[in-house]
Amino acid sequence: xxxxxxxxxxxxxxxxxxxxxxxxxxxxxxxxxxxxxxxxxxxxxxxxxxxxxxxxxxxxxxxxxxxxxxxxxxxxxxxxxxxxxxxxxxxxxxxxxxxxxxxxxxxxxxxxxxxxxxxxxxxxxxxxxxxxxxxxxxxxxxxxxxxxxxxxxxxxxxxxxxxxxxxxxxxxxxxxxxxxxxxxxxxx
Numbered sequence: 001x002x003x004x005x006x007x008x009x010x011x012x013x014x015x016x017x018x019x020x021x022x023x024x025x026x027x028x029x030x031x032x033x034x035x036x037x038x039x040x041x042x043x044x045x046x047x048x049x050x051x052x053x054x055x056x057x058x059x060x061x062x063x064x065x066x067x068x069x070x071x072x073x074x075x076x077x078x079x080x081x082x083x084x085x086x087x088x089x090x091x092x093x094x095x096x097x098x099x100x101x102x103x104x105x106x107x108x109x110x111x112x113x114x115x116x117x118x119x120x121x122x123x124x125x126x127x128x129x130x131x132x133x134x135x136x137x138x139x140x141x142x143x144x145x146x147x148x149x150x151x152x153x154x155x156x157x158x159x160x161x162x163x164x165x166x167x168x169x170x171x172x173x174x175x176x177x178x179x180x181x182x183x184x185x186x187x188x
Contacts, residue, residue, distance in 0.1 A: 009056055011049045015042060016062040030065045038156035040071060105130065105138050 019031030032042035109126035116122040133139020151162030168174045
């Protein structure tokens, strides 16, 4: 007969490694914080432990891994904040892709806007002000329409799509990833 054991209520998560397989990104981001489907890898470990009834989790880390502690600290204001507009607020099928060349007038525009989402100054608010100002009054904004794939890395599915697309295009990783994807069943 197997003797009844006390329930497991504590877990130790070793997270002190250097993450050398993922250099150079792990010089600034702990490997445990690299995302898997929109969540840091370590979150899956913590969730599994919590779902199993474990309520005391000790993480063993090292210098340079403050991001892990920061991630698990509560910050309700940050957790409730969303920067992207809802689909009914979108006024165009164009997007800003994060590559900008500024003339000094953008700094004047930034000084004249009020903080937006989350109390932060948004470049898009400065852009709107420049668009509304006639060119003869040092306003206006130039844009270029790019006919290339666009990945919204501010969206979980877009981030995953970008990761897959770039990995498939990588000469070292692409062939092995393509082979792996071909071995996966069509249904999850």
